[in-house]
Amino acid sequence: MTVERLYLDCFRNYQKCTVEFLSAINVICGKNAQGKTNLIEAIYYLATGRTFRSVGDKELINFDFQSASIRADIVSSEREQKLEARFSRDRRRELYVNDVKIKKGSELTGRLTVVLFCPDDLTIIKDGASVRRKLMDSCLSQLRPAYHATLSEFNRLYDHKTRILKDHHEKPGLLELLDDHNLRLAELSAKLIYYRAAFAGELSKRASIIHKDFSDGREYLEINYKTVGGMDASNKKPDELLPQLLLHQEKHKIAEIRSGQCLSGAHKDDLEIFINKIAARKFASQGQARTAAVSIKLAERDIHYEDKREYPVLLLDDVLSELDPKRQSFVLERIENGQVFITCCDDAVATFSGGAKTIEIEDGRAI
Secondary structure (H helix, E strand, O other), X not given: OEEEEEEEEOEOOOOEEEEEOOOOEEEEEOOOOOOHHHHHHHHHHHHHOOOOOOOOHHHHEOOOOOEEEEEEEEEEOOXXXXXXXXXXXXXXXXXXXXXXXXXOHHHHOOOOOEEEEOHHHHHOOOOOHHHHHHHHHHHHHHHOHHHHHHHHHHHHHHHHHXXXXXXXXXXXXXXXHHHHHHHHHHHHHHHHHHHHHHHHHHHHHHHHHHHHHHOOOOOOEEEEEEOHHHOOOOOOOHHHHHHHHHHHHHHHHHHHHHHOOOOOOHHHOEEEEEEOOEEHHHHOOHHHHHHHHHHHHHHHHHHHHHHHOOOOEEEEXXXXXXXXXXXXXXXXXXXXXXXXXXXXXXXXXXXXXXXXXXEEEEOOEEO
């Protein structure tokens, strides 16, 4: 799984730019605000159909232009492919695979798989449950097209139900729609929970091995999947989960109507992380939390490899500068295989030994 070439046309602060990459480590360096992360963002977009930043598609277009595009020549499953996204200020984005227009972003799934590790991920242990759900959703959406489709439908219906709960005081008739929404949301939640429980078990197994090595055997990392009502979802299929979800919904139906909030469903899921049997979110030191975060992201990469028998493209966006020398060395030793993109400042280039390709970015240009 490699990105051979990337073409940027009026994307972010780039105008016209073509960059070729090695199938090993590519170091993207330069001063701040020159466009290093923008380059990583373009690769991520072509893999997932979305940006990892909190912006809309139109904000990806260079300020001085009305349209933009990103295109990549990739090799996936030993096949050469082309991926492209086109953006315009006055119409919806368009996606292409091998020059053929596709209808939905989910059709990109599996063609180019990536694992992104950025400074925000270092807070994954201490932050709220939403960041850990995002971790599960990001990985599973790439591995399983059915999961991506289920998640999209769940989010759409969740928004509909939320509007019903908030607006029924002015429009009492909306409550007649609630039972149908509840049934479908429970069915979708059962499918999401099925995938997430299996993923969490695999993530825990792999991350604990990495973390033990990382901590020289002093710490044991454990990840438990947590869903609504304290349900045990391990080794249970969706049709086994559905009756429990419907019961939980029924128990919280009145509370939902009174509060105007959805209190039951897969949107409440979390990953509970323990270090030496102690809750990491509450009691882990900053160093322990960062070690655990690195272990989890490296485990995510291993899960991709085990599933597809080829490494995903690893995107390290300015994350090494946030780690101490020991953690930097551990990460670099673990990423010898597969294609890797690392953004860093000019001063950090010397960290990487021979064999890496260095690409300097200056004001939206590859030097």
